[in-house]
Amino acid sequence: MAMIMSVELGIPRLLLYVLLAYIGMVTMAAQVTPEDSISPVDRMVNKNDEVSFDCMIPGDPTSVVSWFHNNKGPISNRSGLTIFENGTLYIPEVKRKHEGEYRCYRDSLYAHTYAYINLYIELLPEFTILPVNVVAEEGDTAYLHCQADNSQSNPTIGWVRQDLIDVTNNLRYKVFNNGTLRISHVLLMDSGELTCIARHGPQHSVAKAYLIVEERLKFSFKPVPKPLKLGEIDTLVCKARGKTVPIVWWQKQGFPAGVWPDHINETDGTLTFSRVQKTDAGKYTCYAQNTQGLINETVDIQVVDYPTFTFEPIDTRVILGQPVMMHCQADGKPTPHISWVVEGKSLPPHFEVFQNGTLYTSEAQVTDEGQYTCIAGNSAGLNSREVTLSVLSGDDVILSASSASPSPLCGQLEDRIKELESLNSRLMDRVFLLENAECMCTGKQRGRTGRSRRHRGRRSVKLV
Numbered sequence: 127m128a129m130i131m132s133v134e135l136g137i138p139r140l141l142l143y144v145l146l147a148y149i150g151m152v153t154m155a156a157q158v159t160p161e162d163s164i165s166p167v168d169r170m171v172n173k174n175d176e177v178s179f180d181c182m183i184p185g186d187p188t189s190v191v192s193w194f195h196n197n198k199g200p201i202s203n204r205s206g207l208t209i210f211e212n213g214t215l216y217i218p219e220v221k222r223k224h225e226g227e228y229r230c231y232r233d234s235l236y237a238h239t240y241a242y243i244n245l246y247i248e249l250l251p252e253f254t255i256l257p258v259n260v261v262a263e264e265g266d267t268a269y270l271h272c273q274a275d276n277s278q279s280n281p282t283i284g285w286v287r288q289d290l291i292d293v294t295n296n297l298r299y300k301v302f303n304n305g306t307l308r309i310s311h312v313l314l315m316d317s318g319e320l321t322c323i324a325r326h327g328p329q330h331s332v333a334k335a336y337l338i339v340e341e342r343l344k345f346s347f348k349p350v351p352k353p354l355k356l357g358e359i360d361t362l363v364c365k366a367r368g369k370t371v372p373i374v375w376w377q378k379q380g381f382p383a384g385v386w387p388d389h390i391n392e393t394d395g396t397l398t399f400s401r402v403q404k405t406d407a408g409k410y411t412c413y414a415q416n417t418q419g420l421i422n423e424t425v426d427i428q429v430v431d432y433p434t435f436t437f438e439p440i441d442t443r444v445i446l447g448q449p450v451m452m453h454c455q456a457d458g459k460p461t462p463h464i465s466w467v468v469e470g471k472s473l474p475p476h477f478e479v480f481q482n483g484t485l486y487t488s489e490a491q492v493t494d495e496g497q498y499t500c501i502a503g504n505s506a507g508l509n510s511r512e513v514t515l516s517v518l519s520g521d522d523v524i525l526s527a528s529s530a531s532p533s534p535l536c537g538q539l540e541d542r543i544k545e546l547e548s549l550n551s552r553l554m555d556r557v558f559l560l561e562n563a564e565c566m567c568t569g570k571q572r573g574r575t576g577r578s579r580r581h582r583g584r585r586s587v588k589l590v
């Protein structure tokens with residue numbers, strides 16, 4: 127019969143049960159009594175329960191039955207116990223004082239016959255090591271000890287958590303045979319009440335203790351080695367947490383702590399660069415300190431510079447079948463990588479991009495007309511320029527001129543175009559400079575009706 131009583135921490139509870147250990151039998155004058163002379167032979171009761179024993183020694187029914195407790199007696203009704211007429215002993219509420227040997231005598235003229243039982247009060251498993259509250263730091267290993275002893279048995283020790291998580295199926299929890307509970311790599315969520323249960327048969331005793339897990343001093347926002355953008359506002363952030371609020375600060379390697387140039391402001395673990403300079407590159411260490419100690423984290427900070435074009439591509443016109451070159455160069459830190467796309471797609475295979483960023487094809491095709499984008503990229507970002515490539519075919523009127531010094535040449539060409547326009551009613555596009563220092567303009571011939579008329583072939587105007 128299991129009997130669980132509500133208990134207080136650390137106090138072993140007594141649960142009584144009555145054990146009829148064995149029936150003894152002694153005869154006087156050679157009289158024998160059978161083993162079940164006292165009934166019940168075996169029975170468990172709880173403290174304060176009632177119990178009764180019938181004396182079954184056979185004999186003259188008119189003979190007298192008397193009971194002795196620990197050789198004292200005979201027991202009378204006055205003791206609080208009751209002896210019924212039929213010889214039954216009745217204990218209304220079992221107390222510790224009722225422990226001991228009970229003898230039942232049946233006296234007759236010829237013999238005294240008695241039988242006896244022992245009434246034991248057995249203790250619940252009693253703790254020999256009580257678990258105590260444990261304070262552990264996050265990540266540590268925590269031990270909670272618990273041992274119980276019992277004069278007649280070895281109780282088994284089990285542990286349960288307040289939230290009823292099964293500690294036996296948790297990889298970080300281990301219960302040793304000696305009753306010790308080990309929790310590895312404790313987490314903040316392991317904090318809470320743990321109950322040690324000592325079991326013996328149907329009986330058990332419990333003892334509780336708390337595991338308190340303290341937060342370890344750690345970076346909650348670990349500094350990252352991010353590049354700072356030259357000339358821009360940027361920040362380096364570092365945050366830490368712990369049992370107590372840590373103070374967080376930065377130090378640049380090779381420089382004294384707490385001293386920063388004017389463009390750097392340090393506030394609560396955040397470095398603010400009002401305008402990033404080249405000299406801001408270097409190793410920065412973030413420190414965090416509280417009562418638990420001092421931690422640090424070092425990051426290598428590069429200063430990067432957004433690509434800026436040193437050679438911007440320009441709108442280009444090329445005569446069908448002629449080579450095309452579109453230049454594109456950019457500066458930055460790290461050195462930007464140049465790539466080209468046409469209409470947002472990758473270049474057709476007859477194009478080539480030189481090491482210096484120049485886009486080249488040996489023979490322009492009609493289908494090469496379109497928007498070309500030069501993209502300069504590095505870790506600081508991307509920069510791009512979009513230009514138009516026009517391929518002039520036979521349908522276009524082309525005026526071109528060559529000269530060693532293009533600028534006055536183009537002016538001359540423009541004058542010439544105006545002249546041509548007045549004569550031939552041609553509408554010209556603008557004048558532009560070709561790679562070979564030629565000036566060129568294009569346009570479609572328009573008749574007097576205002577209708578566009580195709581001009582066959584190409585016209586070059588050479589100016590002297």
Ligand SMILES: *[C@@H]1O[C@H](CO)[C@@H](O)[C@H](O)[C@H]1NC(C)=O
Pocket residue numbers: 203208209210211
């Ligand atoms: C003791 O009390 C019981 C019940 O009240 C009664 O039956 C019995 O006769 C009493 N015994 C003696 C010896 O008076």
Ligand SMILES: *[C@@H]1O[C@H](CO)[C@@H](O)[C@H](O)[C@H]1NC(C)=O
Pocket residue numbers: 180181210211212213214
């Ligand atoms: C003896 O009498 C008591 C009280 O009347 C009763 O409870 C008990 O069962 C009796 N015992 C026997 C063996 O008859």
Ligand SMILES: *[C@@H]1O[C@H](CO)[C@@H](O)[C@H](O)[C@H]1NC(C)=O
Pocket residue numbers: 255271272302304305306
């Ligand atoms: C129980 O055994 C474990 C593992 O051997 C040990 O770490 C622990 O200290 C022991 N507990 C006690 C109370 O000795």
Ligand SMILES: *[C@@H]1O[C@H](CO)[C@@H](O)[C@H](O)[C@H]1NC(C)=O
Pocket residue numbers: 391392393398
């Ligand atoms: C630094 O930054 C903090 C917070 O942004 C600001 O309150 C403080 O005035 C700044 N100090 C300097 C010297 O710029």
Ligand SMILES: *[C@@H]1O[C@H](CO)[C@@H](O)[C@H](O)[C@H]1NC(C)=O
Pocket residue numbers: 411421422423424
């Ligand atoms: C950072 O902490 C580690 C470990 O405590 C220590 O060895 C190292 O010297 C520290 N570094 C700096 C820059 O303080």
Ligand SMILES: *[C@@H]1O[C@H](CO)[C@@H](O)[C@H](O)[C@H]1NC(C)=O
Pocket residue numbers: 437453454455480482483484
């Ligand atoms: C890039 O290289 C090509 C081939 O070497 C050359 O023709 C071109 O002029 C260069 N571009 C610039 C902008 O120098």
